[in-house]
Amino acid sequence: MDKPVCETEVEIKNTDGLHMRPAMQFVDIANHFDCEITVSNGENSVEGKSIMQMSMLAATCGTKLKIKAEGADAKQAIDALRELVEEKHFDEPLPSNKKKKC
């Protein structure tokens, strides 16, 4: 049987973008799952479980990332990662309305 595949697109919403701390949170959560996780910014595709590779994406506020998971717990992984990026936005500040929106 083929491995389940799950995919989603998320947008980086915190002001400072995917800098090292958020990237670490992402990798931390990704590593809780057994499935393979790849993240793409359209230009580069990297392993979602590697902090070095994730830091290479240099995703700023407003960047859209495609997350793809392959494996038995793919769905759970995608749900957790989407929650981190889009709902919790890494527990970081969002751009204030006064400043330019990204």
Next chain:
Amino acid sequence: MKFADFVCFDAVIPELKAKDRDGVIAELVSALDKAGKLGKANRQEIIKAVIKREKEASTGMGKGVAIPHVKHPAIKGVIATIGQSSTGIDFSALDKQPVYSVILLLSPADNPEKHLQAMENIFKHLQQEKFRKFLRQSQITEQIEDLLREADEDPSL
């Protein structure tokens, strides 16, 4: 963004004197200060800020490298320097291994994009085992400068 755009070669330290994390950070910030790259920023304040950031979460990414960094309002442009330790330094790295190459990055507070571009460049090369190995083997500033300039031209390095 290229290494040559933001690494200050005058502040590169091929063999760090300091043997611990905070000492290494102080040594590298001081080297940038000496090279005249801190501008109006206060050396002690920057050292404190980098150490504070490091305490929140280690920038020791594993594989013998650490990238201590901070965004600070007194810093006007993205600036970096490199220090090497042949004995290895405890940076509380992700893989718990000692760190041999330290890249210190200082960025302005109001330009997250530039900061991320510099990070992207640093990680792109640190990913490559060859690059990490060559960096660790470099014993003088000229070798480090040659390596970074070569890496700027050759994306596979």
